[in-house]
Amino acid sequence: MQDLGISILFKGINFQRLMGGLWVTLRLALITIGLSCLFGLLFGVLMLSKKRVAKVFCRVWLEIVRFMPQLVLLYLVYFGFARLFGWDLDGETSAVMVFTFWGTAEMGDLIRGALTSIPLHQTESAAALGLKKGQVYLYVLIPQTLRRYVLIPQTLRRLLPQAINLSTRIIKTTALVKMINVTEVLKVGQQIIGQFYRQPDAAFWVYFVIFLLYFLVCWPFSLLAKQLEKRWA
């Protein structure tokens, strides 16, 4: 009897390989999300600066992110930087750099929005206490912004889904890194299909399972978003 295509996934260590690939995907995404949150916080603060240099800097960054396909940036860093600066970057590092570059801009924009929603008199009364500008952000504005993410329903309704949406987009976009030789879940899938080229429905089943895996990873995020919205609304 002809095997069903899906059975190839359970031959040998294929499933483990796929899981290994999924882990690479997740690791990339989580590191990127973490770094994007961190740098996004700084970027959001920078976006509010009145200094010309800072304004131009943020503008250029945002425009690059807006207009450049991720794939072009990946190639630019992975292949281009290696030649130009003699950096020997592996695929994963390049990917983290590129995706963080993108995530920072988007997270920064969310943070900027949250910061501007804090009433001006909070800034003024902190300044009136004789705190330096950086201290005003560090002790008064940023903690309130972060609390707004978790505690204040109205801002949360707007912000948290956006932040989670960004996270799922980052997870999905990591699929691109197979183009720069990172063996993530999609790449592993293609290798398995290659092995079983005689099996005509292999491609369908492998991609279907990968589809399910992405769904299983991203779904909890949107569940979490809904849950949080419900609890704090």
Next chain:
Amino acid sequence: MADTILRVNGIHKSFDGTGVLRGVSLEIREGEVVVIVGPSGCGKSTLLRCINGLETIDKGEIYLRDEKISGRTKDLHLVRQKIGMVFQSYDLFPHMKVMDNLLLGPTKALGKQKQEMEREALSMLERVGLKEKAHVFPRTLSGGQKQRVALVRAMLMHPEILLLDEITAALDPEMVSEVLNVVIDLARGGMTMAIVTHEMRFAEAVADRVLFLEEGVVLEEGTPEKFFHAPTTERARRFLQSFTYASKRDKAEVQPKNNLED
């Protein structure tokens, strides 16, 4: 004669071409309480905001003791450390408990010891009757309690001068006196203050000197006795009239009753 703490010298400030302050001068000596009154939009709040650099002035100078503090862009925070300010809206930091609100300035801006400041903060809280509120979040306080905490927060910086910008304007009437009594207590303790207020009886009770501001100009300046009972300008008379009501019964004019206790 006591030292001059603050000297404001012919300052001008306009917003979008509209002159809000048009040559205001003012001197405040150590331990003196100056109350600034005038109709809405006369520039009272702007004057206070210019003093601690929340607004930059277009012309004139401001000196704190002998140091010129206007026109500075660098190290403005060092100037503000010496000038306490309390605003109309409750500006406690909502993510911090009362005690952390109080300690932020002294520990982070002045770099003082936390423990030592905590003791001082507690005794100040006790003085304004809020000792038991040290470890609650501001949202659990009433408006009057919040403003008392805000006063303590400003005082813990040991400022040279305290600027109060309509600190009871947003309060329910029954909470006004609990806040203003704290201010009177501070005044008795010798605190130098510039106060903007709409509470005329309080103004009379606390002021050493009253400044009447209209359309960005000081129209009248004098002792509270003189200003409230024998104003020299027609404008000031009309302004003070606006705080009185006609009586239903005897048709004579009566002063509105104010909540101030003493």
